[in-house]
Amino acid sequence: MVQxxxxxxxxxxxxxxxxDVIRAKEVGGVIDRIKVAIAHYELTPEQLFGAKSATKKTASGGVVKKGGRNSYSDGNGNTWGGWGKRPTWLREALAAGMRLEDFQVGAPAVSAAKDAAKKPARKSAPKRRPSTVLYSDGAGKSWTGRGPQPGWLKEAIAGGRSLEDLRAS
Structure with missing residues (x-):
């Protein structure tokens, strides 16, 4: 039958x-799960929507772990997501000699004996730029060998001189 x-x-x-009826039922469940997650992670409207809001931030800062970043907690309800300014509780603890790793959420605790056995990390030597070669015509004109060749150098080469002839010692 043709319709x-x-x-x-x-x-x-x-x-x-x-x-629409099915969607309304599903949306209710989704909203309930989102509300549970917001309460669990103490998320603020600023974190969810990026806009400033008139609501107060939670005492713990309400920071959530984002995109592979570490989160930190002192075990007393204070948390920090690893981005933005460090909270006062963390700055004070670090100033008192604690290490940032001591507050990392989900990281295995490191014993004091293991810490004492660790050697300080060696810094690698800074990378140095390769030495530049200086070319000069002997009359005050020079070129470092970087970038396009200047006109005086092109003219000298066209006149039969080589780059080795123009290399400054």
């Missing part, structure tokens, strides 16, 4: 109504 355009439009309306 008419009007019949198909009627089916579309009926299916859309059914879809």
């Amino acid at each position: 008419t355009y009007a019949q198909i439009q009627k089916q579309i309306v009926t299916l859309q109504q059914k879809a």
Whole structure:
């Protein structure tokens, strides 16, 4: 049986109504799960939407772990997500001799004996730029060998001189 355009439009309306009812049921469950996550992580509107809000921040700062960054906690409800300014509780603890790793959430605790056995990390020597070669015409014009060749150098080469002839000692 061939359907008419009007019949198909009627089916579309009926299916859309059914879809709206199903969506409303699903959205309720999604919203409930989001509310649980917001409460669990003490998220603020600023963290969720990026905009400033008139609501107060939570005492713990309400920071959530983002994109592979570490999060830190002191075990007393104070947390920091590893980005932005370090909170006062963490700065004070670090000033008192604690290490940032001591507060890392999910990191295995390191014993004092293991810490004492660790050698301080060696810094590698700074990378040095390769030495530049200086070319000069002897009359005050020079070129470092970086970038395009200046006109005086092109003219000298065209006149039969080589780069080795123009190399400054």
